[in-house]
Amino acid sequence: MTPAARLAAAASVLDSIAQGRQPAETVLKAWGQQNRFAGSKDRRAVADRVYKVLRARGRLSWIMGGREDGRALVIGSLAAIDGLSLDEIETLHTGEGYGPRPLSKQERSRLTAGAGDLPGWVAAGLPEFVVEDFRATFGDRWADEARELMQPRAPIDLRVNIARTTLEAVEAELVAAGLTPSRTPHSPVGLRLPSEPPPNIQALDAFKDGRVEIQDEGSQIVCALAGAAPGMTVVDYCAGGGGKTLGLGLAMAGQGRLIASDVVAKRLDNIRPRLARAGLEAELRLIGQNGGGMEDLNDQADLVFVDAPCSGSGTWRRRPEDAWRLTPEEVERLHALQVRILGQAAKLVKPGGRLAYVTCSMLSRENEASADAFEAAHPGFRAIIPPPQGEGDHAQRGGGGAAHAPLRRLAELGATSPCGGGMRLRLSPASTNTDGFFFALYERAA
Numbered sequence: 001m002t003p004a005a006r007l008a009a010a011a012s013v014l015d016s017i018a019q020g021r022q023p024a025e026t027v028l029k030a031w032g033q034q035n036r037f038a039g040s041k042d043r044r045a046v047a048d049r050v051y052k053v054l055r056a057r058g059r060l061s062w063i064m065g066g067r068e069d070g071r072a073l074v075i076g077s078l079a080a081i082d083g084l085s086l087d088e089i090e091t092l093h094t095g096e097g098y099g100p101r102p103l104s105k106q107e108r109s110r111l112t113a114g115a116g117d118l119p120g121w122v123a124a125g126l127p128e129f130v131v132e133d134f135r136a137t138f139g140d141r142w143a144d145e146a147r148e149l150m151q152p153r154a155p156i157d158l159r160v161n162i163a164r165t166t167l168e169a170v171e172a173e174l175v176a177a178g179l180t181p182s183r184t185p186h187s188p189v190g191l192r193l194p195s196e197p198p199p200n201i202q203a204l205d206a207f208k209d210g211r212v213e214i215q216d217e218g219s220q221i222v223c224a225l226a227g228a229a230p231g232m233t234v235v236d237y238c239a240g241g242g243g244k245t246l247g248l249g250l251a252m253a254g255q256g257r258l259i260a261s262d263v264v265a266k267r268l269d270n271i272r273p274r275l276a277r278a279g280l281e282a283e284l285r286l287i288g289q290n291g292g293g294m295e296d297l298n299d300q301a302d303l304v305f306v307d308a309p310c311s312g313s314g315t316w317r318r319r320p321e322d323a324w325r326l327t328p329e330e331v332e333r334l335h336a337l338q339v340r341i342l343g344q345a346a347k348l349v350k351p352g353g354r355l356a357y358v359t360c361s362m363l364s365r366e367n368e369a370s371a372d373a374f375e376a377a378h379p380g381f382r383a384i385i386p387p388p389q390g391e392g393d394h395a396q397r398g399g400g401g402a403a404h405a406p407l408r409r410l411a412e413l414g415a416t417s418p419c420g421g422g423m424r425l426r427l428s429p430a431s432t433n434t435d436g437f438f439f440a441l442y443e444r445a446a
Helices: 003-019 024-034 040-055 057-063 070-080 086-091 105-113 120-124 128-150 167-176 217-226 243-251 265-278 320-324 328-346 368-377 391-397 405-412
Strands: 156-160 190-193 212-214 233-236 257-262 283-286 301-307 349-359 381-383 416-419 422-427 437-444
Touching: 003 024, 003 040, 003 070, 024 040, 040 057, 040 070, 040 320, 057 070, 057 120, 057 320, 070 086, 070 105, 086 105, 120 128, 156 167, 156 217, 167 190, 190 217, 212 243, 217 243, 217 301, 217 349, 217 422, 217 437, 233 243, 243 257, 243 265, 243 301, 257 265, 265 283, 301 328, 328 349, 328 368, 349 368, 368 381, 368 437, 381 422
Parallel strands: 233 257, 233 301, 257 283, 301 349
Antiparallel strands: 156 190, 156 212, 349 437, 381 437, 416 422, 422 437
16 A cells, blocks of 8 residues: 555544444444455555554644544644655545545645644643543642653553463563563553553463453452452442453362453353453353342352443553543433442442452543542441451462552552541552552441
């Protein structure tokens, strides 16, 4: 493909992403399958252009006079990201072959005018309606938080299954495969790989044999701080893909009762092979939208882990397209859903047991506001500081690091905030180089 044809392809892919709800990665893969003539370098160039545009979409749309179609955004990226002159951009828009048609008078005018003074939300790269939330939450460092969330490619983190191996053994295996792993700074069971060049983790024997799983360090941390331990009855109330189910199961060392529940049967089915690969067992429960199907567990669980449905704004560095799909109305819907789910999950906690609330969101309406609403409606639950239990203890025995290391390190970084007698924890790309997470832990009165 010529450079011009790659630009036309990127514009087409961007339009497809905007018209649906599928992840950009899925749309790009489908485009590659439908266009077999495109070689690996062509596919890579198109993908790079697409992600550059998605990460800078607000700024590019501003430059192009509010246009959000793929063609306009690609044109804007050539000027604002690549730094090409108008003449250079025009040479790529001749309409010849499979390249894009010539620039219109309006497009030339926008490129000639330049960006001008950018509003704060445009400069930050965030959707306009979330900027005030970021300002209120992060204060003077809100722009740094926004930039790190929207711009860089995220590293690839692995959680080592220390029931089957050690960090050292997996490190050596990855190096032998030509990769360059490093230890995650906070999780004692994590290894980190650079995203460039993108490694094929699922092709590794370590993955196939269940010695590693792909899991962001932030997700590893919240699993550890929940305090699952051998002999407990633990419920992963919103299990989703099951990544945190595996983390909780490893903290239990195969001893106790682990229940993974969800409202979607397909999600539960997808957990089965992951459990088998990791050598873990769990009960899988399909629950109704109103929480039905779990009544036999009322007042029985030592720990209920609620990884609640959320906007996923903490993962925008991985899926920047989702930033532009979110609306204020959707955030309000999610807030109400989170409060309802927490109320349902609280029924399962036994006296003296714990309830963990987790989101992968950066927005206070889904985090502090949902936690506040739960606390107001459930005075029998008090916020607590995470106990020194969980994966950290097992990692210590396996040579992976000291128990409670994640909590100590995060407190030093100022990523914790007091809440009554407990603690609320925020993780973010800027503060901890993880995806964005919120964590709060409660104990039911005995």
